[in-house]
Amino acid sequence: MAAAIRAVEAAGIVKGFPGVRALDHVSFTLAAGEVHALVGENGAGKSTLVKVLTGVHRPDAGRLRLHGREVRFAGPPEARRAGISTVHQEGNLVPSMSVARNLFLGREPRNRFGLIDLARARLLAEEILLGYGLRLDARRPLGSFGPGTQQLVALARAVQADARVVVLDEPASSLEAREAETLFEVIARLRAEGRAVLYVSHRLDEVYRICDRVTVLRDGRVVHTGPVTGLDRLRLVSLMLGRRAAEIAEQGxxxxxxxxxxxxxxxxxxxxxxxxxxxxxxxxxxxxxxxxxxxxxxxxxxxxxxxxxxxxxxxxxxxxxxxxxxxxxxxxxxxxxxxxIGMLPEDRAAEGLIPSLSVRENIALAALPRLSRAGIVSDRRIDRIVETFIRRLGIKATGPGQRAGELSGGNQQKVLLARWLAMSPKxxxxxxxxxxxxxxxxxxxxxxxxxxxxxxxxxxxxxxxxxxxxxxxxxxxxxxxxxxxxxxxxxxxxxxxxxxxxxxxxxxxxxxxxx
The missing domain is CATH 3.40.50.300 (P-loop containing nucleotide triphosphate hydrolases)
Known part of the structure; x- marks a missing residue:
C-alpha cells in the first residue's frame, strides 16, 4: 500500500447508537485502482461504515480523508459532490421516473433555452446503457423493469457521475448470471480507469473473482485486512464468524x-x-x-x-x-x-409481533378464523387457548392484557411461537x-x-x-x-x-x- 494512491483513509472511526457501538475504532484504507471487498456477518458494522464514508452518518470520533484531504460530510449530497457514488442493494433511484431521467438525475442535458432536452437524454441514456448489456426504451418508467435492470441503471448512474470512489453494496444480489457478468466487466473497467471500488458482498465467489484486497469486520471491529490472493476460504469464513467458531471447527x-x-x-x-x-x-x-x-x-x-x-x-x-x-x-x-406450515420470521419486530397489541391479541391473531362460529369469536375459547400457551411456554408477563412490546426479547419470541402453536401446525x-x-x-x-x-x-x-x-x-x-x-x-x-x-x-x- 506504500506506493498506492490512497483514495480513502478512515482512521479510528467510532460510531455508536443507543445501546450499541456499531463501529469501534475502525481504520480502513481504499486505494485508487483497486477493488476492495468489505465482508462480515449481519451486525458486523459494514452498513454503518459505508454510511460514514458516504455522509449518511457522522462519526462520533476518528478522521476521514479523501485523496489526502480531511473531510467531514454534512450529508450524502456533499459526499457525492466530493466524488463518492454509492449503489445501494435496495436501490436509490425513482421507479416512477423514466430510465433516462434517473440516469441523468440532477445532471440532465439541456437545450439552448436552459430546458431539459428529453429527446437527447433518451438517446444518450440508451447509448450508455448498451455498454451495460441493456437494450431498452429509456422513456419507460424505471419501475417497469426488473430489479436486475434497475441495479445496472443505478450502477451506470454512479459511473456517469465521474466519481473517483464507487461504493457497491451487494450489487449482484438481484442480478441474473448474464447481468452479473456485465457488472464484473464494468468493475474491471473502473479498476483500469484508476477508480477506487469498495465492494460489499456476502458471496465468497465474487470476492475471490474480482477483489484485490479484503477487510473483515466483526462486532464493529476490523479483524483482518489483506490481499485476497493467498487467503484460504475456510480462514475467511472463520474470520467472519469469529474466534469461537474457529475453535469449534478445530475441535470438530x-x-x-x-x-x-x-x-x-x-x-x-x-x-x-x-x-x-x-x-x-x-x-x-x-x-x-x-x-x-x-x-x-x-x-x-x-x-x-x-x-x-x-x-x-x-x-x-x-x-x-x-x-x-x-x-x-x-x-x-x-x-x-x-x-x-407456521413460520417464525427472522425480524420479529417488522414481520411478526405487533408491539401495540396485547399478549392475548398477538397469540390469538392467526387462530381467530378457527375460533369463530358464524363470524362470532368466542372470548372464552380465546382466553382458554391463550392461558394454555402462556403457561406451557412460560411467558413472563403481568397478564394476557400486557402490551407485547413491553416484554423482553425472549418472551416476545415465545409469544410468536405461541401464536403458531395455537394453529396446531405440522x-x-x-x-x-x-x-x-x-x-x-x-x-x-x-x-x-x-x-x-x-x-x-x-x-x-x-x-x-x-x-x-x-x-x-x-x-x-x-x-x-x-x-x-x-x-x-x-x-x-x-x-x-x-x-x-x-x-x-x-x-x-x-x-x-x-x-
Missing amino acids: VSAFAGSHPEPADAPLLRVTGLVKEPVLKGVSLAVRPGEVVGLGGLIGSGRSETARAIAGALPPDSGSVTVAGLPVRGRTVRGAIRAG VLLLDEPTRGIDVGAKAEIQALIDELAVDGLAVLLISSDLEELVEGSDRIVVLRDGAVAAELNGPDVTAGLIMRAMAAHSPAPVPSGGA
Missing part, C-alpha cells in the same frame, strides 16, 4: 445425540427444486416428523429466502412443497398455513429463533424446540450460530449462493464441515470425515 464438535426420538421414515415436509431467480437455484430438502433439520450458510446464501418460499411469502418461480404428501396450494401464505420454520435474546431465554427457546420435535412436529431451524445448529439439529443442509452445498448426517454434523461447505468453491457434497 459433533452434534448432540439422543435428545430427539428417532424420526419416522416418511418426510412430513418435502421441498423439491425451489427456484426463485436470482436467490434460489433448485433447493431441495426434506424434514420428517419429530426431526429438527438445520439450515446453515452464510448471510446471503438463501436460508431465509428458502423459508419464505416454503411459507408462501416469496412465491417461487418453480419447484414444489408438500406437507404429509399433499401439495401446498396456491403458493401463498394462506395456502401454507392451511397446509399446516411444520415449523424457525428463522434465527434465538437472535437478540439473553442466554437464559435462549436456553428456554432451544428446550421448547426440542419439545416440539418430541411432539412430532417437523422443524426447520435456521441459525447463524454454528454451535446452535450443531447442538440442536438431527441433520444439517448447508446452502451456498442459493443452492444446496452439502447435507450432513450423523458424525458429519460438525461445525468444521459446515464451515467447509460454506467456503466450498461450488455447490457440491462435502466428503465425510472430521474437521
Whole structure:
C-alpha cells in the first residue's frame, strides 16, 4: 500500500447508537485502482461504515480523508459532490421516473433555452446503457423493469457521475448470471480507469473473482485486512464468524445425540427444486416428523429466502412443497398455513409481533378464523387457548392484557411461537429463533424446540450460530449462493464441515470425515 494512491483513509472511526457501538475504532484504507471487498456477518458494522464514508452518518470520533484531504460530510449530497457514488442493494433511484431521467438525475442535458432536452437524454441514456448489456426504451418508467435492470441503471448512474470512489453494496444480489457478468466487466473497467471500488458482498465467489484486497469486520471491529490472493476460504469464513467458531471447527464438535426420538421414515415436509431467480437455484430438502433439520450458510446464501418460499411469502418461480404428501396450494401464505406450515420470521419486530397489541391479541391473531362460529369469536375459547400457551411456554408477563412490546426479547419470541402453536401446525420454520435474546431465554427457546420435535412436529431451524445448529439439529443442509452445498448426517454434523461447505468453491457434497 506504500506506493498506492490512497483514495480513502478512515482512521479510528467510532460510531455508536443507543445501546450499541456499531463501529469501534475502525481504520480502513481504499486505494485508487483497486477493488476492495468489505465482508462480515449481519451486525458486523459494514452498513454503518459505508454510511460514514458516504455522509449518511457522522462519526462520533476518528478522521476521514479523501485523496489526502480531511473531510467531514454534512450529508450524502456533499459526499457525492466530493466524488463518492454509492449503489445501494435496495436501490436509490425513482421507479416512477423514466430510465433516462434517473440516469441523468440532477445532471440532465439541456437545450439552448436552459430546458431539459428529453429527446437527447433518451438517446444518450440508451447509448450508455448498451455498454451495460441493456437494450431498452429509456422513456419507460424505471419501475417497469426488473430489479436486475434497475441495479445496472443505478450502477451506470454512479459511473456517469465521474466519481473517483464507487461504493457497491451487494450489487449482484438481484442480478441474473448474464447481468452479473456485465457488472464484473464494468468493475474491471473502473479498476483500469484508476477508480477506487469498495465492494460489499456476502458471496465468497465474487470476492475471490474480482477483489484485490479484503477487510473483515466483526462486532464493529476490523479483524483482518489483506490481499485476497493467498487467503484460504475456510480462514475467511472463520474470520467472519469469529474466534469461537474457529475453535469449534478445530475441535470438530459433533452434534448432540439422543435428545430427539428417532424420526419416522416418511418426510412430513418435502421441498423439491425451489427456484426463485436470482436467490434460489433448485433447493431441495426434506424434514420428517419429530426431526429438527438445520439450515446453515452464510448471510446471503438463501436460508431465509428458502423459508419464505416454503411459507408462501416469496412465491417461487418453480419447484414444489408438500406437507404429509399433499401439495401446498396456491403458493401463498394462506395456502401454507392451511397446509399446516407456521413460520417464525427472522425480524420479529417488522414481520411478526405487533408491539401495540396485547399478549392475548398477538397469540390469538392467526387462530381467530378457527375460533369463530358464524363470524362470532368466542372470548372464552380465546382466553382458554391463550392461558394454555402462556403457561406451557412460560411467558413472563403481568397478564394476557400486557402490551407485547413491553416484554423482553425472549418472551416476545415465545409469544410468536405461541401464536403458531395455537394453529396446531405440522411444520415449523424457525428463522434465527434465538437472535437478540439473553442466554437464559435462549436456553428456554432451544428446550421448547426440542419439545416440539418430541411432539412430532417437523422443524426447520435456521441459525447463524454454528454451535446452535450443531447442538440442536438431527441433520444439517448447508446452502451456498442459493443452492444446496452439502447435507450432513450423523458424525458429519460438525461445525468444521459446515464451515467447509460454506467456503466450498461450488455447490457440491462435502466428503465425510472430521474437521
